[in-house]
Structure formats: structure tokens, C-alpha cells
Amino acid sequence: MTIEAARNPHPIYFIGAFATGGLLTFMVHLNGELARYANPLFSSWTAHGTGMVAAVILLLALYRRRAPTAGKTARAPLWAYLGGVSGAATVILTSTAVNSPLGLSGTLALGLAGQVAFSLAADNWGLFGLPKRRPDMRDIAALGLVVTGGALIILFGRGGA
Structure with a gap:
């Protein structure tokens, strides 16, 4: 690509x-x-x-039914399982x-924040065979906005504590 x-x-x-x-x-x-x-x-x-x-x-x-391919096919690494x-x-x-008191929106907001944080770490360290890519300020700002949005949903939403 x-x-x-x-x-x-x-x-x-x-x-x-x-x-x-x-x-x-x-x-x-x-x-x-x-x-x-x-x-x-x-x-x-x-x-x-x-x-x-x-x-x-x-x-x-x-x-x-597929015709068998000539040669050896690539195998997935064990960690992929x-x-x-x-x-x-x-x-x-x-x-x-x-x-819990988090409810559906709080659970998903924190889940999204965790996904973004882990994906930035995976990019940074090249985990799981990914090419290494250093997060820039836009990536960090995006993570901050996701965390802030999650905090707003949890703390000040209709189901907030």
C-alpha cells in the first residue's frame, strides 16, 4: 500500500x-x-x-475445494492463536x-481509551511484527481527547456517580 x-x-x-x-x-x-x-x-x-x-x-x-498450492504455505506464529x-x-x-456503575457507555469509553493506548504502544515498540512507528503529538493528543471524553461520560453523564 x-x-x-x-x-x-x-x-x-x-x-x-x-x-x-x-x-x-x-x-x-x-x-x-x-x-x-x-x-x-x-x-x-x-x-x-x-x-x-x-x-x-x-x-x-x-x-x-481449492487446488493445492505448490510449495510451502506460510504458518501463523504461535502467539497469533x-x-x-x-x-x-x-x-x-x-x-x-x-x-457496574460504569454502565455501557463508561465501559466502552474506557475500553476505547485502552485500545488506543495499547495500539500506540504496539506501534512504538513494533509488537506482533508491526513496523515500528513513533507516536507523534497528534497521536498523544488523540489519546488525551479519548481519555477526557471517557472521563466526561463517566463523571458527568446521566449515570455518573
Whole structure:
């Protein structure tokens, strides 16, 4: 990808990212409701169990026999398989937090701040095979705005303490 293409992405990427945020909010709400009636661990098991069933159905519906490729195919590094562990922990923690005084918006605001902070750290140190990229002042300002927005939601929102 060229630098120009990275600076001018197609609008469908923005729409997809925005839609993903809405789906994430809906998922956190549903998992929180399930945890409220059962517990966060059950919520995580249910979310991942239904996700597995959906994935199997999609794989069966979309599966086409491919011709074997010549040569050796690249294998994913072992750490790439830890996504399921972090996904399970995310469901358990958000299911707990959403049922606290933070509520849905506070949980998601702090979650977004954590995502931005961790992604800046991953860029800075080149974690997980990412190219190293030093955060600039705009990145730090963006993180500050996200944290400030989260604090406003939590401290002064309708559900604020």
C-alpha cells in the first residue's frame, strides 16, 4: 500500500469501522445482559460457543475445494492463536464492567481509551511484527481527547456517580 493510498482510504472502510463499533456496543450489551442473569463466565462461553457455530455454518456454506498450492504455505506464529484467550477475557471483563456503575457507555469509553493506548504502544515498540512507528503529538493528543471524553461520560453523564 502506498502512503497516498493510506492517507486517502475508500469511504467503505470508514463505514465498516463505524458499523463495527455499533456491533461491538450491541455485543457488549447482550453479553452484559446474559452475565446479569447468569455470570460473566457463562456469558463468555455462550458468546464464543454461538460464534463457533456461526463460523462453522459460514465455513460450510462458503467452502470450496481449492487446488493445492505448490510449495510451502506460510504458518501463523504461535502467539497469533492467543486471540481467543484475549477475546474470552474481554467478554468476561466487559460483562462485569457493564453491570457496574460504569454502565455501557463508561465501559466502552474506557475500553476505547485502552485500545488506543495499547495500539500506540504496539506501534512504538513494533509488537506482533508491526513496523515500528513513533507516536507523534497528534497521536498523544488523540489519546488525551479519548481519555477526557471517557472521563466526561463517566463523571458527568446521566449515570455518573
